[in-house]
Amino acid sequence: MEYNTNTVTRRERDCxxxxxxDSRDDFPVRLHEIALTLNVKPPTALNVVRRLERKGLAESRDGMIILTESGEKVAKSILLVHRTYESLLCQSGVPANSACQEAAEVDYIIPEGDAKLILKKIGNPKKCPHGKPIQEVDEE
Structure with missing residues (x-):
């Protein structure tokens, strides 16, 4: 199943x-951690989280933020596209760090189906250039 990521902004994508x-063993992320990672003030991070909550992609509980099931699927779809596009760029000679930055600019815009076609075309790598797994969204 393909998940629509076109409804998120760049900042929402980053969040x-x-x-x-950053969530580990189902331990939620704190709002403060999101603000630090996004390099924004906590009120700005809170606004992003609230937008994600309105879209049904995240929930906040006692200052801790978790993805909903839909949010997790959208995030995994973005990461699939990101790591696929990053791999394509690296196979084309782009340095890994540059490829990662370029992929982050478009990974929330490129349809998951297109990424899957690219993935097949480049030989179905199991990991991105930084060693992170490339998994289809429905995989566990």
Whole structure:
């Protein structure tokens, strides 16, 4: 199943990725951690979280933020696109750090289906250039 990521802004994308990558063993991320990682003040981070809550992608409990099931799927879709596009760029000769930065500019815009086609075309790598797993959204 393909998840629509076109309804999130760049800042929301960044927050979703933080929530997906920084939560450990189902331990939520604190609002303060989001603000630090986004390099914004806590009220700005709170506004982003509230927008994600209105979209049904995140929930906040006692200063801790977690992804909803829908939010987790959107975040994983973004990461699939990111790591696929990053791999494509690296295979084309772009240095890994530059590829990562470029992928972050478009990973929330490129449809997941397109990323899956690219993934097949580049040989279905299991990891991105930084060693993080490339997983389809429905995979566990």
């Amino acid at each position: 979703l990725v933080i929530l997906e990558e």
